[in-house]
Amino acid sequence: MKCNKLTSLFHIIPPLVPVIFAVAASAAANPYLGAWALTIPGGGAGWLGVEERNGGLQASMLWGGGSVFPLESAHVEDGKLVVTRIHTAQSKDAAGKTVKTRITETITAIANGDDLKLTSVKPRANSPGEDKAEFTGKRQPPLPPAPDLATIKFGEPISLFNGKDLTGWRLLETRAPNGWRAKDGLLVNEAIQEEGKPRKNYGNLRTEREFEDFNLKLEVRVPKNGNSGIYLRGIYEVQVSDTYGKPLDAHNMGGIYSRIKPTVAAEKHAGEWQTYDITLVDRHVTVILNGTKIVDNQPLAGCTGGALWSDVTRPGPIYLQGDHTSVEYRNLTLRPRQ
Secondary structure: OOOOOOOOHHHHOOOOHHHHHHHHHHOOOOOOOEEEEEEOOOOOEEEEEEEEEOOEEEEEEEEOOOOOEEOOEEEEEOOEEEEEEEEEEEEEOOOOOEEEEEEEEEEEEEEEOOEEEEEEEEEOOOOOOEEEEEEEEEEOOOOOOOOOHHHOOEOOOEEOOOOOOOOOEEEOOOOOOOOEEEEOOEEEEOOOOOOOOOOOOOOOEEEOOOEOOEEEEEEEEOOOOOEEEEEEOOOEEEEEEOOOOOOOOOOOOOOEOOOEOOOOOOOOOOOOEEEEEEEEEOOEEEEEEOOEEEEEEEEOOOOOOOOOOOOOOOOEOOEEOOOOOOEEEEEEEEEEEO
């Protein structure tokens, strides 16, 4: 998934996992520490992570699509968590020159046990007044310890695609153009854009069935500058992108989008078939790309951009991103955890 280039705070500092385990001990002093699953205005999925560092609070947020990003500031005032987020608005002056304006959005949160009530206030960029929105959050359950994958058993393989049609799949956005079809035994997304015309936002495709923990194997072929994604349980995106030759990054092929960077670059050139072997167990993920383990049983701090919801406890579908570019998949096989 392509989006803004902001880097998650949790790629720069140690992961949030130890903080999550310590929440119970420090909640009495600060009930806002830890990870929160947000339902943002409009019903989209978001995430908020808060931790103590260097004598103060630091926080990161996910807002719908895109990457996890660091918040400008975070503190507790009169029992409320107050965080600020900086936006940059562009407008034209009288001479037609582009003018950039920094806008500070203030988000105030009130905790009631494991529930969070949040209010966002943001000045309007080009007119008087301000925009106000209310939304909610739920504390994420603590991350379980990393599972011993050698002891995990998986059931019989389920073929997710029959090679003939889209039986077992459906489009997520019912009004979006559908580029998905079965072609020559492949699951193909043809996201064709017409030169000189507005960009078409094609639909994403999901399985009818929903799953909890599983092992998923598939093959994918990405065109030059291609971009797609494989969502586990509908909330964790394993990146699919033409990133051959690029420096390691959490937005590269096989990374958990904006959250977990591959330990080694194992992607192939665009246009070549590539294999994925993905295991999701107890909110920990392992990714083997083209036979090389690039993410090794790592904890998932929360949902990624484009998630169907933010609840990390519920089962969900496999969904394939089709709203960016064309892409081809084949041999999609899933084995549920027994």
